[in-house]
Amino acid sequence: xxxxxxxxxxxxxxxxxxxxxxxxxxxxxxxxxxxxxxxxxxxxxxxxxxxxxxxxxxxxxxxxxxxxxxxxxxxxxxxxxxxxxxxxxxxxxxxxxxxxxxxxxxxxxxxxxxxxxxxxxxxxxxxxxxxxxxxxxxxxxxxxxxxxxxxxxxxxxxxxxxxxxxxxxxxxxxxxxxxxxxxxxxxxxxxxxxxxxxxxxxxxxxxxxxxxxxxxxxxxxxxxxxxxxxxxxxxxxxxxxxxxxxxxxxxxxxxxxxxxxxxxxxxxxxxxxxxxxxxxxxxxxxxxxxxxxxxxxxxxxxxxxxxxxxxxxxxxxxxxxxxxxxxxxxxxxxxxxxxxxxxxxxxxxxxxxxxxxxxxxxxxxxxxxxxxxxxxxxxxxxxxxxxxxxxxxxxxxxxxxxxxxxxxxxxxxxxxxxxxxxxxxxxxxxxxxxxxxxxxxxxxxxxxxxxxxxxxxxxxxxxxxxxxxxxxxxxxxxxxxxxxxxxxxxxxxxxxxxxxxxxxxxxxxxxxxxxxxxxxxxxxxxxx
Amino acid sequence: xxxxxxxxxxxxxxxxxxxxxxxxxxxxxxxxxxxxxxxxxxxxxxxxxxxxxxxxxxxxxxxxxxxxxxxxxxxxxxxxxxxxxxxxxxxxxxxxxxxxxxxxxxxxxxxxxxxxxxxxxxxxxxxxxxxxxxxxxxxxxxxxxxxxxxxxxxxxxxxxxxxxxxxxxxxxxxxxxxxxxxxxxxxxxxxxxxxxxxxxxxxxxxxxxxxxxxxxxxxxxxxxxxxxxxxxxxxxxxxxxxxxxxxxxxxxxxxxxxxxxxxxxxxxxxxxxxxxxxxxxxxxxxxxxxxxxxxxxxxxxxxxxxxxxxxxxxxxxxx
Numbered sequence: 020x021x022x023x024x025x026x027x028x029x030x031x032x033x034x035x036x037x038x039x040x041x042x043x044x045x046x047x048x049x050x051x052x053x054x055x056x057x058x059x060x061x062x063x064x065x066x067x068x069x070x071x072x073x074x075x076x077x078x079x080x081x082x083x084x085x086x087x088x089x090x091x092x093x094x095x096x097x098x099x100x101x102x103x104x105x106x107x108x109x110x111x112x113x114x115x116x117x118x119x120x121x122x123x124x125x126x127x128x129x130x131x132x133x134x135x136x137x138x139x140x141x142x143x144x145x146x147x148x149x150x151x152x153x154x155x156x157x158x159x160x161x162x163x164x165x166x167x168x169x170x171x172x173x174x175x176x177x178x179x180x181x182x183x184x185x186x187x188x189x190x191x192x193x194x195x196x197x198x199x200x201x202x203x204x205x206x207x208x209x210x211x212x213x214x215x216x217x218x219x220x221x222x223x224x225x226x227x228x229x230x231x232x233x234x235x236x237x238x239x240x241x242x243x244x245x246x247x248x249x250x251x252x253x254x255x256x257x258x259x260x261x262x263x264x265x266x267x268x269x270x271x272x273x274x275x276x277x278x279x280x281x282x283x284x285x286x287x288x289x290x291x292x293x294x295x296x297x298x299x300x301x302x303x304x305x306x307x308x309x310x311x312x313x314x315x316x317x318x319x320x321x322x323x324x325x326x327x328x329x330x331x332x333x334x335x336x337x338x339x340x341x342x343x344x345x346x347x348x349x350x351x352x353x354x355x356x357x358x359x360x361x362x363x364x365x366x367x368x369x370x371x372x373x374x375x376x377x378x379x380x381x382x383x384x385x386x387x388x389x390x391x392x393x394x395x396x397x398x399x400x401x402x403x404x405x406x407x408x409x410x411x412x413x414x415x416x417x418x419x420x421x422x423x424x425x426x427x428x429x430x431x432x433x434x435x436x437x438x439x440x441x442x443x444x445x446x447x448x449x450x451x452x453x454x455x456x457x458x459x460x461x462x463x464x465x466x467x468x469x470x471x472x473x474x475x476x477x478x479x480x481x482x483x484x485x486x487x488x489x490x491x492x493x494x495x496x497x498x499x500x501x502x503x504x505x506x507x508x509x510x511x512x513x514x515x516x517x518x519x520x521x522x523x524x525x526x527x528x529x530x531x532x533x534x535x536x537x538x539x540x541x542x543x544x545x546x547x
Numbered sequence: 548x549x550x551x552x553x554x555x556x557x558x559x560x561x562x563x564x565x566x567x568x569x570x571x572x573x574x575x576x577x578x579x580x581x582x583x584x585x586x587x588x589x590x591x592x593x594x595x596x597x598x599x600x601x602x603x604x605x606x607x608x609x610x611x612x613x614x615x616x617x618x619x620x621x622x623x624x625x626x627x628x629x630x631x632x633x634x635x636x637x638x639x640x641x642x643x644x645x646x647x648x649x650x651x652x653x654x655x656x657x658x659x660x661x662x663x664x665x666x667x668x669x670x671x672x673x674x675x676x677x678x679x680x681x682x683x684x685x686x687x688x689x690x691x692x693x694x695x696x697x698x699x700x701x702x703x704x705x706x707x708x709x710x711x712x713x714x715x716x717x718x719x720x721x722x723x724x725x726x727x728x729x730x731x732x733x734x735x736x737x738x739x740x741x742x743x744x745x746x747x748x749x750x751x752x753x754x755x756x757x758x759x760x761x762x763x764x765x766x767x768x769x770x771x772x773x774x775x776x777x778x779x780x781x782x783x784x785x786x787x788x789x790x791x792x793x794x795x796x797x798x799x800x801x802x803x804x805x806x807x808x809x810x811x812x813x814x815x816x817x818x819x820x821x822x823x824x825x826x827x828x829x830x831x832x833x834x835x836x837x838x839x840x841x842x843x844x845x846x847x848x849x850x851x852x853x854x855x856x857x858x859x860x861x862x863x864x865x866x
Contacts (some may be wrong), residue, residue: 077716082823083641084634166601173595233632236823237815238718264813268700272715272811276707279716427826431587463595496806 047253055350068525074256076534077279081263084238088170088219089209090162095283095533098206100239100261102537104145106210106225108136108155109200111448111536115361118201121150121210121225125203131195131485136188136203142248144212146230147280151396153296156183157214159190171207192248197490201449210256227355227541238262254388254542255525260529265465271518274299280523280545283533285516286399287345298521301516303347304528307359307446307453310343310398312408312512313437314506315468324504325383332376333367335411336510342407343400347516354498355457359530360450362487364495368504376415388418392433396426397441404510405441435466442466443513448531449519450494451482458501467506474500502539552856559852567838574837575616578830581809584608618830623838630830631824635733638835641820647811648719649816650730653801656696656739660801661794664744668751669783670776673774675756687730687745699738699811706734717812735812739805743797750793754786762786786856795851803840 044387080095091103094096096328104245109125112118119125124137140391142150161167163175180191192199209224222230225248227239239261243254262279265268270282271289275296285293285301294301314321314330321327334352349357352369393405402423409419424433434442447453460470474497501507515533519526525543529536533542556681586602603609628638669688671680689700707715720794758783759765767781769772806818813819817836824832 082827084631084823084827084829085818086634165597168598168602172598233722234720234815235636236819238720262716262813264716264812266810269716269811269813271702272703272708275710276715278707278714463597 022533028110028209035509051274058126064352067185068544069547070255070257070544072256073258074281074540074543074545075260075262075279076540077262077273077282078286079263079265079266079267080173081220081236081239081269083260085456086220087222088215089211090167090171090215091206092170092207093375096239096263097263097281098532099534099537099540100209100241101206101209101262103228103239103241103259104224104225104226104230105540106142106220107160107206108203108208108210108293111201111204111531113527113531113535115530116361117204120446121511122157122203125200127197127199128416131199131483132192134190134192136190138186138188139248140186141377143246144225145223146212148212150210150225152183152186152188154214155210156181156188157216158208158210159188159214161214161216161219163254163365165216169207171205173261174202174205175454183202183465187475189369194450194479197223197482197485198449198451202452206496206532223256228259232260236263237505249259253538253541255542257395262539267451274518274520276519277520279520281517281519281534281539281543283515285518287347287516290345290347290516291457293518296399300519300523302517302519302526302528303510305359305514306358306528306532307355307357308326308444308450308513308515309355309357309446309509310401310404310443311355311431311442312439312441312508313452314508315469316506317468317470318438320383320389321384321438321506323385323535325379325382326385327378327506328503329376329378329383329415329417330389331508332379332410332512333412333415333417334372334408335370336410337371339404339407344511344513347514348511350516351511353364353505353507353508353509354502355444355446355453355509356450356494356498357512359446360453361413362450362491362494364491365496366495366498368434369502371411373415377505378414380417390422390439392424394426394429394441396429398513401410408510420521429470445521450497451478451500454478454497455482458505462546469501469505469507471500471504555856556853559849563849566843566845567590570841571620571838572616572839574834575612575619575830578833579612595725600719611839615830615842619834623835629837631829631832642817642835642839643819644721645815645817648814649802649805649818651719651728651771652735652739652816653798654848655729655732656736656743656801657798660743661747663740664747664794665751665790667744668748668755669775669778671752672755672759672782673749673792674777675749675752680752683744684749687748690741691743691745695738695742696806698741699735699794699808702734702738703811715812717814719815724751732814735805735808737816738808738812739801744809744844745802747790747797751786751790758782758786769845783859790853791858792851795847795854799844799847 022106076099078096081097082094085094085097089101092101097270107120107428108118108122109191110118121142122136123139123465126155127134136155138150138152138155142152150398159175159178163406164171169175177193177196178190178204179193182189191198211224224232227244227247229244231242232238232240239327241259247254264273271285271293274280274282287433290301293299295527313329316322331353340346340348340350350368352366356363369520376482391405393401395402405421407419432441455478457466458469459465460472460473460475477493477497481490481497483538484490517534522545523543524546526539527535527542563853578704586599586606586608592756619629626643630637631641665681671683674680703715706713714731715734717735719728719731764777764781766778773781805816806822809818810822817839820834821836824836
């Protein structure tokens with residue numbers, strides 16, 4: 020039976036059999052549609068990418084204020100377009116491994132303090148020049164400049180010296196960091212000629228597409244770069260286009276009407292409707308992003324661990340996952356790490372337990388209602404989530420007062436200022452990055468005011484540790500500490516939900532970011 | 548043309564300019580009251596005190612508000628709208644394309660909407676209180692009562708998703724062939740037409756009906772003119788002033804009130820441009836766009852005023 024199916028799927032891939040016929044035959048052989056479909060896409064991948072055509076994406080997250088300067092990338096559209104024209108030093112593969120791009124090899128000294136990047140030969144910029152070690156060094160220098168507004172500045176500050184010599188770039192760090200290669204995969208660090216010091220927003224790098232159109236907030240377009248160094252892997256369509264469609268309904272309609280081939284951010288509540296549209300495939304997969312309620316550990320009444328524990332036990336995670344995310348996510352466990360991170364260890368799942376919550380609440384001695392601030396912009400469904408939290412807490416005898424704040428100014432006036440509010444995190448590529456960004460005492464974004472010298476020491480020790488098994492154990496201990504003593508209530512990790520239209524092939528789920536970590540337009544192709 | 552008319556027109560224009568200045572102060576004050584500042588808005592969740600201070604210094608946000616206001620006003624008077632704080636692009640250049648797009652859409656919506664509204668109004672008067680009148684009024688009122696986004700989505704659902712006649716997203720760009728451009732704006736122009744239709748139609752109907760009560764119309768009827776000729780030759784010219792007024796108001800709406808329609812159809816006009824920059828607290832852009840909107844509004848109102856004066860013999864020949 021399976022031989023026949025495989026034969027048929029190869030026929031579809033080579034265009035000798037229609038997809039519908041194939042599914043019919045598969046059904047006749049007693050195979051479920053899901054399995055048949057997966058077989059089909061596997062066969063298409065095996066048959067190899069099809070060159071040519073125009074791939075279009077309709078994306079939310081673009082504004083007329085966007086710039087082509089990679090240092091200033093914040094939202095999804097510049098991010099995704101950057102992956103089209105930009106080339107990275109190193110990138111994360113869909114399997115979570117490091118994939119060398121402009122750096123052919125990365126090595127470190129035994130103490131993880133001095134790192135050497137060997138620059139690949141024959142990689143060409145769009146302007147015809149060859150990528151040199153000096154360009155890479157200048158790029159890193161620009162992003163570590165205190166005056167620069169680079170989104171990568173936070174970790175780039177940890178680099179003490181950057182030196183280019185011959186084909187190598189040598190980085191000396193202030194503190195040992197075993198994760199440096201992962202940090203270099205940050206999407207801001209697009210290698211530019213002379214590091215972009217001459218013209219930061221020129222849109223020139225060594226990526227698979229050359230910038231042809233750049234109308235911020237409207238559309239961005241590119242044509243295939245003939246001299247791309249790994250043209251067999253990426254850059255299948257002749258042209259790519261990103262159309263900015265911030266309205267969710269318009270985005271879905273554009274996909275249904277066939278004006279775009281893929282969209283990002285399908286709302287969980289309409290996924291089931293979209294699924295039924297012929298030709299449309301929902302591409303949902305989990306990532307490190309999560310939705311949270313955050314308490315300031317140094318502000319009354321949240322400075323009492325019993326009260327924090329009471330609130331952690333008084334939230335019904337399963338209900339929230341089902342109602343707010345419609346199941347498109349996974350349960351959170353009050354620490355910001357999940358299986359999307361390397362070196363993750365499972366910890367016993369915390370459950371909704373009104374009785375235990377009641378016990379801890381009594382022990383805390385707190386009386387009266389607790390103010391929880393929320394807003395539509397905190398995360399999609401944050402207002403509903405806060406109300407669900409209110410109801411589940413009420414059953415444990417805890418009174419939450421929900422205050423809805425205006426979305427405008429939420430990030431400047433409420434988040435990281437008020438002691439208890441809803442928020443979200445997009446996640447980082449390594450555990451060290453996540454903990455350093457939001458859980459170190461000195462971190463600007465320590466939005467739970469989790470200030471523990473013993474924890475800080477653990478972060479630094481884990482960062483310098485090159486032995487994976489030891490590191491894994493350290494991260495486990497840190498996770499337990501944040502989970503049981505921190506100010507983070509993490510009910511759920513959200514999934515990326517993208518969708519593709521008819522004939523789009525070559526999709527591979529990537530846990531790091533939506534749209535195959537931004538590469539969907541370059542790595543997918545249109546079936547002939 | 549007599550001098551009183553010129554004087555009246557000059558007065559209107561002077562008043563308009565004063566009004567514009569007042570509006571610019573209001574807009575500036577409004578943008579100051581918004582919570583947070585542009586540096587905070589640009590950096591968003593990623594703002595650290597350090598990067599905030601750097602950016603504020605770079606953007607000159609540490610000067611007092613009135614100095615920033617006059618600096619900007621001086622620039623505007625010399626034709627320099629400044630650069631956008633958030634992206635560093637020249638505002639005048641980016642606005643030019645956007646304004647052109649908005650005007651293009653408004654123009655085609657008006658070309659359809661104005662004659663259609665007036666003709667429908669005339670037909671409604673001709674068959675007043677009959678079923679034709681009631682049908683026209685009913686449909687027009689219904690289309691106006693639905694919010695724009697609802698009409699927009701209904702149009703998208705049928706014309707773009709179900710039948711796939713017109714594109715659901717109206718992205719237009721420089722160098723787009725005229726035919727494609729027209730196809731792209733078909734749906735937003737239809738939505739706009741439906742939104743403004745009833746107001747103009749009802750006003751035409753009311754104004755003409757009002758005139759129809761007068762003695763000279765009765766005379767015209769008695770001398771044997773057909774019903775349409777009575778309306779065309781005697782009633783319409785006398786009812787034109789209020790009709791022009793309402794047409795101008797609606798034209799202004801087509802230009803300054805299209806934010807929602809632009810967002811739904813992803814049309815790169817002024818509305819979207821404004822919304823993007825309001826969320827970024829980009830004061831120069833918000834002010835420039837606000838000022839242009841105000842100028843359009845005031846300008847069209849002046850035109851309506853002047854047209855009403857010119858159309859009215861009593862104002863044309865004051866005693």
